Amino acid sequence: xxxxxxxxxxxxVLVHVxxxxxxxxxxxxxxxxxxxxxxxEPAMLLSGxxxxxxxxxxxxxxxxxxxxxxxxxxxxxxxIFNHGLSPSQERNLERELKCxxxxxxxxxxxxxxxxxxxxxxxxxxxLAQLEYMSTRLVRxxxxxxRQKGGIGLRGPGETQLETxxxxxxxxxxxxxxxxxxxxxxxxxxxxxxxxxxxPSVSLVGYTNAGKSTLFNxxxxxxxxxxxxxxxxxxxxxxxxxxxxxxxxxxxxxVGFIRHLPHKLVEAFQATLQEAAEASLLVHVIDAAxxxxxxxxxxxxxxxxxxxxxxxxxxxxxxxxxxxxxAPRIERDGQxxxxxxxxxxxxxxxxxxxxxxxxxxxxxxxxxxxxxxSPQQGRLRAGLHELxxxxxxxxxxxxxxHLEVRLxxxxxxxxxxxxGERAEDYLPPELHERPVWDA
Numbered sequence: 001x002x003x004x005x006x007x008x009x010x011x012x013v014l015v016h017v018x019x020x021x022x023x024x025x026x027x028x029x030x031x032x033x034x035x036x037x038x039x040x041e042p043a044m045l046l047s048g049x050x051x052x053x054x055x056x057x058x059x060x061x062x063x064x065x066x067x068x069x070x071x072x073x074x075x076x077x078x079x080i081f082n083h084g085l086s087p088s089q090e091r092n093l094e095r096e097l098k099c100x101x102x103x104x105x106x107x108x109x110x111x112x113x114x115x116x117x118x119x120x121x122x123x124x125x126x127l128a129q130l131e132y133m134s135t136r137l138v139r140x141x142x143x144x145x146r147q148k149g150g151i152g153l154r155g156p157g158e159t160q161l162e163t164x165x166x167x168x169x170x171x172x173x174x175x176x177x178x179x180x181x182x183x184x185x186x187x188x189x190x191x192x193x194x195x196x197x198x199p200s201v202s203l204v205g206y207t208n209a210g211k212s213t214l215f216n217x218x219x220x221x222x223x224x225x226x227x228x229x230x231x232x233x234x235x236x237x238x239x240x241x242x243x244x245x246x247x248x249x250x251x252x253x254v255g256f257i258r259h260l261p262h263k264l265v266e267a268f269q270a271t272l273q274e275a276a277e278a279s280l281l282v283h284v285i286d287a288a289x290x291x292x293x294x295x296x297x298x299x300x301x302x303x304x305x306x307x308x309x310x311x312x313x314x315x316x317x318x319x320x321x322x323x324x325x326a327p328r329i330e331r332d333g334q335x336x337x338x339x340x341x342x343x344x345x346x347x348x349x350x351x352x353x354x355x356x357x358x359x360x361x362x363x364x365x366x367x368x369x370x371x372x373s374p375q376q377g378r379l380r381a382g383l384h385e386l387x388x389x390x391x392x393x394x395x396x397x398x399x400x401h402l403e404v405r406l407x408x409x410x411x412x413x414x415x416x417x418x419g420e421r422a423e424d425y426l427p428p429e430l431h432e433r434p435v436w437d438a
Contacts, residue, residue: 205284206295207255214344288322361416
């Protein structure tokens with residue numbers, strides 16, 4: 001006999017198991033943050049060690065008994081596992097404990113559902129929830145069947161379970177169609193930006209690394225930022241002016257987390273595509289987090305999954321105010337920026353980040369000197385209009401010597417507009433290839 005599931009309560013008993021396999025391990029501290037982010041009140045954390053999960057209840061009969069006692073002592077109505085449970089394990093636990101059981105994936109989905117604000121974000125979360133729920137449609141409710149049998153009730157019929165599955169399939173199909181429209185619209189927007197040759201920069205990183213705080217500091221936006229997991233969920237795009245580059249599109253994306261459910265990665269493909277097709281990724285890292293290397297590996301794993309690992313990347317070590325460290329730029333062997341150390345909250349080091357962004361995005365910036373005759377006033381005026389003239393001095397005979405620095409693209413467009421040949425002005429070393437001007 002199956003019980004009627006009660007409404008979910010706020011007070012929860014948490015379960016965390018340490019496994020010998022490093023790949024299966026979860027962080028109990030992060031688990032507590034997830035539970036609080038979901039709005040639940042942790043009553044206690046029941047922990048234990050196992051070589052492998054129990055196939056029936058995940059934790060074994062002894063721990064199930066401990067869990068039952070803990071629920072009674074604390075008056076809790078909810079059990080949350082820091083692990084993924086199979087549908088059968090979840091059913092068995094609910095039948096044994098007579099309360100709702102939630103696994104790590106369900107917990108993260110619940111947080112995402114609370115945080116989604118845009119139409120697209122809500123659709124993506126609903127899709128992930130429905131696909132997760134479709135594997136868990138079981139006899140957990142008492143409204144089990146329309147087909148009961150008996151006189152007048154025999155014959156073709158449809159169980160409640162089949163009805164639920166059919167409705168779920170129809171809703172999932174409808175959401176996929178609507179998300180296809182969103183993906184198409186985003187793709188058109190990206191193509192428009194590409195035609196306008198506007199570079200895009202995507203902020204990526206582990207959740208709570210400070211991406212939204214940095215985004216706000218750079219763009220003066222008012223994206224919600226808080227010291228909690230998944231404080232922001234929906235992507236936000238803003239225009240940002242970068243020296244030597246001009247306008248760029250800055251995108252704040254969803255934060256990543258250890259063992260991010262695969263269904264969520266699939267559902268948020270349209271959002272994460274902003275990162276995959278960016279000109280540059282800015283990987284924001286919590287420099288004060290003792291697990292930062294592990295977090296970096298998790299982020300890179302998701303980037304690899306969405307095909308974004310080959311996009312050029314600049315790392316930002318944020319929260320140096322917690323380390324009592326000074327802002328700085330670390331460079332590679334060619335002098336290119338690799339890592340920027342800063343504090344987004346205090347605004348220290350932001351000018352170094354803008355300098356690094358300028359160098360990374362303006363890799364095709366050219367700098368050279370040119371001598372113009374008085375008859376080439378239109379070219380001189382065009383260079384001034386672009387803000388490319390760094391130094392100007394007049395020579396004998398009315399000639400003017402200019403030291404210019406500007407993106408190669410802008411120079412070629414100016415030459416084409418004036419009907420001039422760029423090769424007549426560029427030094428030979430700048431004819432064939434872009435030059436890194438550090």
